[in-house]
Each structure stands twice: as structure tokens, then as C-alpha cells.
Amino acid sequence: MEIIISILAGTLFATGIYNLLQKQLLRIIIGTVLLSHGAHLFILTMGKLKTGAPPILIEGVNEYTDPLPQALILTSIVISFGITSLLLVLAYRTVNENNTDNMEQLRGNEHE
Amino acid sequence: MSNLAVLPIIIPLIAGIILAFFPKKLVLIRFLTKVFSIINLVTVSYITWTVFTSGSIIMETGGWDAPFGIVLVADSLAILLVFTTNILAVACAFYAPYSLTDRKEQYYFYSFFFFLISGVSGAFLTGDLFNLFVFFEVLLMASYALIVLGGEKVQLQESIKYVLINLFSSILFVTAIAFLYSVVGTVNMAQIAQRVQDVEQQGILTTIGILLFFVFATKAALFPLYYWMPKSYFVPNPVISALFGALLTKVGIYSIIRVFSLIFVYKIDLTHEMFIWIAGLSMIFGIIGALSTNNIKLIVAYNIIPAIGFILMGIGIFNEDSMSGSVYYLIHDMLIKTALFLIVGTITYVAGTSDLRKFSGLIHYYPLLGWLLFVAAFVLAGIPPFSGFIGKLLLLKGALSSGEIAIVIIGLLSSLLILYSIMKIFIKGFWGEKDESLEHKSTKGLIAPIVFLLSLSVMLGIGAEFVYPSIESISAYLLNPEVYIDSVLKE
């Protein structure tokens, strides 16, 4: 199953990057969201899947899944959320200010 | 005692939070900013002194022993960089009020400024790879906030690229940490370093290492990953450019130094050899970039790339001279890049444009500014007896004793062109007939921080005898990762 999840995460990366390579800002942002999902799945997989009970200590259970990746993912999810929100507002402002969401028109070479 | 290590991170964090409470009271905020930055510098000086007299300070946060909790490792390299960071912070804190508009100051500039310092210090000090990621995010988030501050059209347009590229590299960073965790079962850098030696299948480790290298190289603005850098350093206010130029890329290159002297040191013929190539290409393309433009801010921004190239070259060669050279150059470049960004910022302010074709003869009005630029050009190019010279000497010496002739020739030629690129500003912008149409503007408060930084730079060269022995010990320490591992894991 780890291999399958790895492939899934890889697919998320692939689709994320494909979106990243588009012109429209909206698609690019969607791409980054997919990428962070992919990254979180990678972290999860790296801690081994389903090796034991959820990491909440209960009398008599000896096998738990690895708690550390979960902690890391949690931190990462929150941070991604922060960045995504910032990115959304930034995108909104950029599009408003420049009247386009096409990144190819936001090259800005006039300052050299 | 060991709790000292957290102060350089916490003081600016608290300062930033406090300043966020009354954003409109500018007089108070400016005053507090100066006070806090000085308090922080004093504290850091004390810590630096402690580290250099009685050894690294290891702080186990929450009282959890390494490798289980997060450790902060204030070793000589980290604390030296934190110290330099705070010197720059003070200079910028004094420059900022004269350069920024009131509106920008009101919109939390100083808070972001302190958060940035906090994040940078944290990144230097942490001994935990995931924690490094967190501090990267802190400093990046602060930098996102600073770069869009003002929200002009160009700013938005460049910042969105900046945010996107950095976001991508952050995601890749977390992923690489995950991979590494799977292989070695830990995220503590010392323990990773210790375990790496016993891994049977080192191939995958090297691959992960390269992935990490690309993450850091993107932040460090190395060839060919620096696309985001020149323009995004050009759009914001000079203080912000200065902070970015001095700190952000340096955090990236610092991480490379750390990771590739501590962890991935078993395949030097492959990894470090590649660094030398990348270093050479960074120098070449960076300087080509600097020569390509007439925009003085862009000239300075492009000059970051060859400097990072020089530092990477030292890591690539990886002997005692070259590593001392890298560290020396790192400190030197932090100082001089800040000074240069502030100088071109001031020039842009007094000339009313950053286009070199549109002004000349400034020396008739601003002689001091002109001579500061003149000296800065030589400092930057590594002409003796200034600080760049010592760094360059060590780097080239290291390279030549390892027989790396090609990179030395590239390095020497790029030094010449670096000088040329800055002297162009001096000759075209400062020399020439007096321009009567130019409105005379006051440079009050803008010059002193520059003088301060530049004299430190000069001292770092002339007074090398006071600094070099410490740098040399840092280099020896970096080449001997056991010391780091033992001091953190207490074995």
C-alpha cells in the first residue's frame, strides 16, 4: 500500500506541477494546493502505514503508528493554509491591479 | 545558561508582536524599533562572546534531550551569522524611517522586519531539520509581507512570482525531509549526520541530499535557480531589498554549508564537484546579468549571484582554506550587500530614478555618497585591503591547492567584471558635468547607516587579524562534523 500511496502522491505532484506550468493564475494556485497535498501524503507514507493503533495511548496496546510524521504534517498543514490564504489575496490584488490573470502578461520587463 | 540560545529568536518575535499593537504611533514605533534592535544586538554580542570563549551553547527546548526535542545549536558559525544579522538589523532600523513612507511604516513594516530577523536567526540556530523548515516559513512569510508592502503594480507582479517559486521549494523541502526521515528515522541534524555514516544504501541518501541542495539553492539564488531573485529584490523599498539581499539568500547558502559539511560528506567527489561547477556558472551568469542592465538596483541585485557562487565554490572545494574563505566571504557579503543596497537606494532617492542613463554628475551634490559607492565597489570586488580580499584570497588559495584552476580563472575574471559593473554607476552617475536641473534633496539619516556598515566592512579587511583566527577555527570545526554531533548528542 505504501507504494500505491507513493504513486498517488507522485500523481498529485505531477498534476500539481502541470497546473503550475499554466498561464492562468488560478490554475497555478490550484497547482500549489495539489502539491502540498502530495507532500503531506509523502510524509505520512514515510512513517509507515497502519503498523498499529492511532498514536493515542491506551492500556494494553503496544503497537502504534508513527506519531512524528503526523505532528509534522499538522504543522505543515497549518503553514500551507497560511500561505495559501496569503497567495489568494495576493492573487486577487494582482489581478485587480493589473487587470489580467494571465501570468504571461505579467512579465514586467520594462525596468531594465 | 543554555537558554541564552533562544533569545536571538524570541526577542525580535516579541518586539514584532508588541509593535503590531499600536501601528499608528509612528514616533513611538520608530523609537522602540531602535531600542529593540540594539537590545537584541547587545544580547547577541554577549552570546557570541560566550560562544567564542567557552564553546557552543546547546539548548534543548522544552527540556527534551536531543535528538528527541528540538535543539538550538549556537555554535561558532551560527552565532557569528546571527551576530552579523543583528548588526545589519540595527543599520536598517536606523535607515528605515528616513526611507519609508509613513503609510508603509504604519502597515506593520517594523513588525515584519522583526519577524524576518527572528526567522533568520532561528534558521541559523536550529539543529533540527524540520524546525529549519518552520523558520524558513517564518522568514519567508515575513518577506512576502515586506515585498508586497505598498502594493504597487510592479510589486504585486513580481511578488507573486517570488511567492510561488518559494512556495514550491518549501513544499519540496518538506518532502525531502520526509524522505530523509524514512531512511534515518530522525529529523535531528546531529543524529542524521551520525546515522548517515552507517546507512548501507547511500545512493538514495545522496539523491535526497541533492533534492535538499536544490531546495536551498533556490533560496540561495544559485544558477540556474535564481530567476525569482533580481526583479523581486528590485521592486521593494531599499531597506527591504537590503534585508533580502543580505539575509534571505544567505540563509539558503548557510543551509548548504551546514547540511553539506555535516550530513552529506561521504560522496564529495560527486556532490561537491558539482558545486564547483554550479559556483562557476553562477559567477558567470550572475555577472552577465549585472552587466546587462542600466538599472542600478538590478545591478546590485544581480551581484548577489556571483557572491553566492564564491561561497558555494568554497564548499565545493571543501578544504580548510576554502571553507574559511566561504565563511569569511559570507560575513563580508552580508555587510557589503546591505551597504550597497542602501547606497543605490539613496542614489535612487536623490536622483529620482534608478535608470543610470537618466542622471549624472551627482558627485557635485553628494560627494560623500559618491565616495561611499566608490569604496563599496572595491570592497565588493575583493580589492585589498578590504574585506572581500581576505575571503577571496582564502577561497582562491583553497582552490589552487586543490588544483582547481578553471574556477580560479573564472573567479578572477568575475571579480574584474563585478568591479566594472559597480564602477559604471560611479562613472556614469557621479562623474560628469553638474546637472543644474537636479533638485537637491536631503540625505539626512540615510548616510550614517551606510557609513557604519562600510566601515565595518573595511575593518573586516584591515583588521583581519582579529577575525581570521575565529573563522579559521570555524572552518576546522566544519570539516570535523564529529565535534558537532558529539556536542549535540552529548556522547
Next chain:
Amino acid sequence: MIYIVLIPLLLACFIPFISKFKDKIHTGIFVFIIPFTIFLYFIRFIGNEFSPIHQTYKWIPSLDINFNFYLDGLSLLFVLLISGIGALVVLYSIYYLDNSERLGHFYVYLIMFMAAMLGVVLSDNIFVLYTFWELTSISSFLLIGYWHFNERSRYGAMKSMLITIFGGLSMFGGFILLSVITGTTSIQAMIAQADIILDSKYLPLILGFILLGAFTKSAQFPFHIWLPDAMEAPTPVSAYLHSATMVKAGLFLVARFSPIFSGYEWFFIIVSIAGIVTLCWGSYMAVRQTDLKAILAFSTISQLGMIMAMLGFGTKIAVFAAVFHILNHATFKGSLFMVAGIVDHETGTRDIRKLGGLLTFMPMTATLALFGTFSMAGVPLPFLNGFYSKELFFDSAIHLTEGISGTASFLIQVIPYLAVLGSIFTFVYSLYFFFGVFRGKTQLNQLPKKPHEAPFGMLISPIVLVLGVILIGLFPNLVNGTFIAHAAESVYGSEVVKELKFWHGIDSTAFQMSLVVVGIGTILVSTRKKWNGVYKLLPGKLSFNKAYDWLISMLDVYSNRITRSYMTGSIRFYFAAILATTLVVTFTFMFVTNGFTIQFNELAEVTIVEIAVVLLMIAAAIGTIFTKHNVAAILTVGVVGYGVAILFVIYRAPDLALTQLVIETVSVALFLLCFYHLPKLEKNDETLSTKTINIFISVGFGTLLTLIAIASHSTNSFNKISDYFIETSHSLGGGDNVVNVILVDMRGLDTLFEIAVLGIAALAIYSMINLRNNKEEK
């Protein structure tokens, strides 16, 4: 000796203050004291008995960079030249530059240069030498650009700086190599280990590096091009830096290092060829010039070439002659520059085509010029020092056989002819200079000012120099034994004292060569108009100046073109480049290091539910690429997000699942809010090739990460640190939910700063929304 070098540097800082009083008294008068005192200090070392003096002052001992001053014959000669000519030049400048000039600046640069130049010739430590070397380039740059409102001055300053600093850096490279090989930074210690250097495989490189430094500084062909443009500097500067001292630093360097390299064949070949070609080219080009200072500039180039060639010959006579000529050249060329300055000052032009017949107006100046030019031409008269050195030059050119064989033997045949050729042109331009200015028709209407004799003060310095020409000519042995011989000895290594005689007999080959020079020279001078056409053929349109200009403009054009070609501003391109590089390099590394492994033990079992979720997520992820509707796109992304949450549930991560659900919901809401305002999604209208590249990069990257993930997962031989967390969570952490305990306790710092990130983001968003450009008032 450190005071001799550093005190002028310190005093230089005070000059601007003194110059505040320039209306009452000329700044130069104060400044004059500095070089003059130094000259007096050193003159006491002249004498038949002389042994080198060594003094060390610490600077950066841990890098082996110290002020090791070493005064031997060679440096003594230079020190006397620097301070002596320096004093005369300052004296001259008092009358040349009036109070309206920025005298403070001028003298600061000049004294800075003088101190630096003293540093160059006195330093035994290569890095200190290099430091002073660059300082001379910098002060020369400032002096050339002194009248920086002239476009030509700026151009000349930049050119000289680029070329000399280029050489300086190259020399620096050579020095580092030398210090790496020998383990010392002292030149004298290196000379003692010459055999190690000669055996090193880097020898050609070292030689090349160091000679580049010397050739650029001493304006050797083809690096000579900066010197004529350096004539934009005020004339005292040209006389001092660009004729008597700085340009001789390259000669000094070659002389200093010749004890090391003299045994190396290529040293002979390169230095001799460079020197002799420079001699010929410089003198040939000098005849073509119309500006007096340009004539002198090319003449300087050619004379430097001659000295360089002799240093290359390396024989006993040659070395002696070289050293002797360094002195002689300084005397006559210094006086000629001052003459040119006087002419310029008193007539308002330096164009030789407008000048003529000035003898009647300025008899004194003319007399000085006569001695200067005739000495330079090497006219066989017993009171002209130039003749002696020229004679010795010919002598050394025909006695080259000692110790030379192999490749170099061809050179021996050619050199005497080239020597004569160069000297013929030297003769021609010398006479052209004198007769063009002082004889012939006066064209008063062409002159901006009515010519008259210069004030006496201005004449003092050239008079002193011309007296030097005559005295050395009459009593050559006076200077010979007392310091020239010492200088030559320190270059050659053993005793070289040679009686100098004026008359060697009519059958001496050297004398016959001199006669040929005078003969053909005279013919050429009188028929100059007839053969002037050769300059159209050579150099014609080819010139190294053009090459330099071309190079600089190419640097501008191509750097711009290259940079624009990849700094396109297109984020798509940036991403593509960054990703492609990362992809290719990482793949290569994985392949080279055999990084990929896979093993199937210990894997979790596969269940239908999971597969279903996975497939749904893959479908949704791919779906995002094809959706054309904003809301649909957001919802599809939402599916992936919720899918992740489900996986978290399946993989025993309840906290994560909860967080993910909350965050996903909030995100979707945020997205909807923002996207409502964003333009509609459009169909992808990329070309097929872009599409292919995109697919290649994205699929490649996904594959790469999947492979690394599988390989990482297959190589875990260590205990995870989390075992410790599970063990101690309850006992030490006081909580049963291990993830929570990790977050708030073990990794509390992460969490603290994670919250900080959110806080900063909130502030940033707030200020982004509120602080708009249009509201900005300044």
C-alpha cells in the same frame, strides 16, 4: 620604513583641510615637503657600500600577510625615482594647476599614489605588494578621471582601470599559486626556493599570470592601449605616473621575479618578444601622432618595451642596461612631459600641426626639449645619458648567445634587427617632436594664446631633470657604482659592475648600429610626408583600441541579450527551467549512485476502500487540469483535499483528519470567495510543444519523487525516534495523545512559530488589503 609608506597615506587625508586655504597659499607647497623629505631620507643609502635592509611589521600574521619591507638596490633605485620625480612633479604642478582647480583632490590622489608606489617597490610580501599595486591602479584611475566632466577622461579612466586591474587580478592569481607551492609569502624566500617553483607543473601558469600583471601595468603590446588614453590626466600626472613611475611597476615586477624565472626558457621568449614588439610598435605609432602628449605616450610605451626586452634577455649587460635605462628614461621623458605641459600651458594647444617655430618665443623650453629629445633619440653625444643606454641595448641584443638554445635560438637572429628598427623610429619621433614644435613656421593665428616663455617656477623641474640627463651623460660612473650597479645586482644575482665608457671604438658593432639608426632616421625624418601613407595599411582599420571598444560594447550587448533570453519574466518559463534542472540532475544522481531500491516486505496490505479513494483522488487531480469552470475546479480540488482526510482516517491519524477537514472546508470557502472575483478559467490554448514539455516535466517530477519515496521507504534500518515519544508521552509529557504531546511539548518550538507564521500571514493580508497604491500619499 613602514612610516615612509603609511605616513604619506595619513597625511593625504589632511590635504583637503589644507586646501581650504588655497586662496592664500598654494596647497602644492605643503605637499611638496612630503616627497622631498622621503627623497632626502633615502638618498643617504647611495654609496659604494650597500647591503639590503629588511624590516618587518605585523599586519595579519595568521595569514602570513605582513609588512615585510626590503630595501635592496632595485627598490632603492625605484624609491629615489618615486620620491625625486614626485617632488619635482609637485613643484611643477604648483605652477601648472591654479587655485581654481580642486587641488585638495588632486594632491590626495597624487600622494596616495606615491605612498602606494613606495609600498609596491618596498614590499617583500607578495600580498602586501599586491595591495599597493591595486592602490596605484586606483589612484591612477582617479587622476586620469580628474577632469571627469570630459567624456574622454571618463573613458580613459575606465579603460586604464579595467586593463590594469585585470592584470592585477591575474598577478594575484599567480601570487597565490606561488605561495601555495612554496609555502611562503616572501619574495626573497621564494627566490631561495626557485628550484621548487621551476619544477612545479604550474610553472607556465604562474609565469603567465604574473607576466599578464606586469605587461598590463607597463603597457606592453597589446595591452598598451590604455596609456595613450591616460594622457587625459593633467600633465604633471602623465609625467609622474604614466611615464616615470607607475608604468615601471611592471618592469619592477619582472625584475623582481627574474631571479626565479631567468632559468626558464619561456620567460626569455615571452618577455623578449613582448618587449621588442612593444618597442617597435610604440615607436612606429608615435610618429603618427599629432598630440604632443600622445607622441610621448607612445614613446613611453616603446621605451618600456625596450627595457622589458632587456629584462627578458637576462644577460649581464642586458640587466644592467635595463636598470640604467629605467633611470635615464625617467629623466629625459619626465622633462619632455613637462615641456609638453609648458607648451600646452603657454600656447593653449598640444596639436603639433598647429605648433611650430616656438624656439624664438620660448628659448629656455626649447633648449630643455633639445636635450630631452636628443637623449631619447640616442644621438651619440657624450653628454646625453640616452645614448649610453641605447648603446648598451644594442650591445646586449647582439650578445644574446649566452645560455640560450632550443626554440629560442631563432629569436637571437631577429632581435638585433628589430632593435635597430625600433630605434630608428625612436629617432624619428624624437626629432619630429623637437622640430615640429620649436622649428619651422610659426602659425600664430592657429594658437589659442600668444606664446611666451613659461614662468621660471615651472621651468625648475624640467631643468633639474635635464641637468640629470647631462650629468649622467658626462659622468655615468657616478651613478653606476653608487646605486645602478646595486640595483642590477639584485636583479641579476651576482656582481655586474661595469665601467661605462662613451667611446668603444669605431669598429664596435653597437656603435655601427647607432650610426645606422642616425643615418636612416635622418632620411626618414626629412621624407616623413612621403611615407606617411603606410599608416593606412598598418594599423589601418585594425587597432587594439577598436578591439577594446568592441569587447566592451559586446559585453554590454551580449550580456543584455543573454540575460534577456532567460530572464523572460514568465513564471512558466522559470518554473520549467527550475524543475527541469532539478529533475535532470537528481535523476542523474540517483542513477549514478544506484540510489533506487525497492523491497516489498513489511508493506501494509491493500484494501478495496483505499484503492477506491486513491483512484478517486487521482481522477480528481487529473480533472483539475481539464476543468474550465471556476467553481468546478475548486470543488475538484476539494475532492482531493477530502480524499486526503479520508486517507488520514484510514491510516490512523485522527487529529490530522480533523484538521484537514476543517482547513479544507475553510480553504474551499476562501477559494470560492476569491475566485468569485477572479476571471473565469479558460481553455488551455498552448501549442503542442509547450504541452509536451509540460507533460514531460510534470510526469517526470512525479515519477522522480515516487521513486525516491519508494527507495527511501525501502531503506530504513534505524529505529525511529518516535518510539521514544510513545514511551515517554505519558510519563514525561503528561498526555496520552502522542501527536498532541509532540506538538505542544517535544516540538513546541515548531508549533510556536507555526502560529507565528499564521499571525504574520494575517497581518500581511490585512496590510495588503488596506494599503493600496492609490491611497498612498507621499
